[in-house]
Amino acid sequence: MADDPTQTDIAWLARQAGLPDLPPEYYPQLAGAYANVRRMVSRLPRDWPHGAEPAHVFVPTTFLPGKD
């Protein structure tokens, strides 16, 4: 997508974000925030070993009923 997204571009983004009915007056916010989020995400490392566990591992005992 170009640096200056068109209204059509942003409407597509809104649909991708699950916001198909987003009023056009909020398109500038979506475009501005999207540009910032992309810059942030682009700095994340992306070459990970297959077994790299994310920070949120599932601990099943947390969800035992009446654990205490």
Place this chain on the structure above:
Amino acid sequence: MAASDLHFLTVAEASRLIAARKLSPVELTEAHLDRIAALDDQLDSFVTLTADRARAEARAAEAAIAADGPRTRLHGIPYSLKDIYDTAGIRTTAQSKLLADNVPTRDAACQEKLAAAGGVLLGKNATWEFAHGGPSWDVLFPPARNPWNRDYSPAGSSSGSSAAVAAGFAPATFGSDTGGSIRGPAAACGIAGLKPTYGLVSRRGVIPNCFSHDHAGPLAWTAEDVAILMQIIAGHDPEDPGSLDVPVPDFTTALTGDVSGLVIGVPWRWLEEEAPLQPATRAAFDAALGVFRDLGAEIRPVSLPPIQQFEDAKKTIAVVELFTIHGPDLRTRPELFGSSLRYRIIAGGLVRAEEYVWAMRQRTVLARAMQSVMATVDVLMLPTQEPAGKLEPIDPATLFTKPSFTTAFNVGGNPALSLCCGFAENGMPFSLQIVGKLLDDANVLRVGDAYEKATPWRDRRPSLVARATA
């Protein structure tokens, strides 16, 4: 003691007087209600006042203490809650038009503990919308102001909580911290605020901001008061999936005043190269380190991963979790969000699942790096932030672009305390952040308490004068 002085009693002082039958909880509560009534129109720190309930709780506390003595150090002492803590039968709005009529049917876990301890609930404090977007003038209530200068910001998001403590409206308040929202306001208002170890205080019933980084914690005038409050609210809660099932230490007996032999790490690269301090802030920080040297501590440089790496991982995770929470309302009634919060969450739906997992993997790496550094020292020290600036709209894009000295410790989950370490030429407070090893909250409070007792900063209070009435 003159009634006019009661509002500036600390929790520790008030609890001693109450235990000695020299102070009435009713009298103490009335002093705070009077001060709020006289002055909070200047600060907007409360969004809901529960005066009748407070008076009833104070009378009940007084009777119980007369019969059996205080059951905790909070018994008969007023406090207030950030308006994201659920309170049964009391409106809980998160400062948002979306929750204007939200009245919970059950108390948050912390409120249950505070009520059981005999505390007196004064009301609910202003926050940034959903503890995230602000300051805002297009949400349910106006933003809180800083008691040291009402033209200045109390920072966010626990803005009303910190302003209320500094102003003498409440000796104890409770906030939340997802990237610095307890420590930043505590710093701006010159008070003490602790982000506990992740999972040490239950978040059940606290409206979420970002599940994986949310912490609930106390704010008060001193580190000693924070320790007293932690004793009441810390502990395992099976209803909070992030809650740690660990023993609760004795936070108050840890306050020995002795820090000789303490090893303090300072992340100088952050402070000198990545986000250089203003000269006055650097001077205040150097002076604080000097106090610790005089108390027998050793200062060492440490090297943490770059600030930006913590920011990128946390904020990628946060924007997704925020969107998950608020997506349904964004789809159906986006106009009810304040502009600041809407900007900060609207693009969360455009982060791919793979990118969210990258960020969580990066959190693992950063948390391990943080704990490796912490293993070489007893605590880290650095400023919490620069002194407060003017209260004015902030470009919401700064959420994504401005580095902070607080977010890294949400990523690591480490306990982090903000204290006052002096005052700038314009009268606004400087701040000192003390970061501990995981579950070493008591040590962090010991270090903070020792600093406060060795310095004069707790003797100065904001000057607020009631407006003349026509």
